[in-house]
Amino acid sequence: MQNALSGAAIVELENVSVTYPHGVTALTSISLQLNRGEFAVVLGMSGAGKSTLLRTINYLRPPTQGTVIADGLGDLSNPQILRSHRQRTGMIFQQHQLIERHSALQNVLMGRLAYHSFWRSLLPLPQIDQRIALDCLERVGLIDKALTPVNVLSGGQKQRVGIARALAQKPQLMLADEPIASLDPASAHKIMTLLQTICQADGIAALLSLHQIEFAREYCDRIIGLAHGQIIFDGPPAALESHHLAEIYTDQTIVM
Incomplete structure (x- = not known):
């Protein structure tokens, strides 16, 4: 494969910039390597570029400059390589992105659709996919809700369905965009513990965007701080100090 990475990396961004059509630059010359098995978080204020960074890693927002390279595959600008990368990359969203009327x-x-052609996906999926989906629901503690319409579930339960859907892809990389933003503290801790446990057990690399500094410190082994589309900090939680936070949250007073 062309441009494949070596070592522990699963995906790498090389001098990536993203400018939206209306002229706003969300990311500026980002160079970043995500490693296999690490549980990382990106911190930053609203508008810092956190969501754009996650979407660029999955090419939902292609870079306007630079390249994104997936280990063992190559440059994501190649449609075939991108399909393989997305197949092994699970996505979890703040607003769940579930079909509410469905169970x-x-x-x-739906996490299994990437393994089938469009026409095959119009038919009932094979039993092996059904078993994988049920196993994923069991792992997130919702096997008893398998046939329950999503619209009657709580916010925390919906997020667990979203995690199970991403897990059903058998991913090597998990991207989670503000997965606990709409949850109460108790539910947020449950979701973070669940994500951490699953990713560690399966050797899945994870990158989450969060606002909550305390959750980043408690659960993650790597913190990436963004401000104005640029990386301000990249290191272990123990190395994150008040002056780093002051740079990341330039318009806020930081309480340690």
Whole structure:
């Protein structure tokens, strides 16, 4: 494969910049390597570029400059390489992005669609996909809700369905965009513990965007701080100090 990475990296961004059509620059010359098995978080204020960074890693927002390279595959600008990369990359969203009228099981089965052609996906999926989806629901503690419509589930339960859907892809990389932003503290801790446990058990690399500094310190082994589309800090939680936070949250007073 062309441009494949070596070592522990699963994806690498090389001098990536993203400018939106209306002229706003969200990322500026970002060079970043995500490694296999690490549980990382990106911190920053609203508008710092956190969501754009995650979407660029999955090419939902292609860079206007620079390249994104997936280990063992190559440059994501190649459509075939991008399809393989997305197949092994799970996405978790703040607003869940579930089909509310469908059951939890039906939603989780959507995580298997990347393994089938468009025409095959119009038919009921094979039993092996059903078993994978049920196993994923069991792992997030929702096997008893498999046939329950999503619209009657709580916010925390919906997020667990979203995690199960991403897990059903058998991913090597998990991207989570503000996965606990709409949850109460108790539910947020449950979701973070669940994500951490699953990723560690399966050797999945994870990158989450968060606002909550305390959650980043408690659960993650790497913190990436963004401000104005640029990396301000990149290192372990123990190395994150008040002056780093002051740079990341330039318009806020930081309480340690």
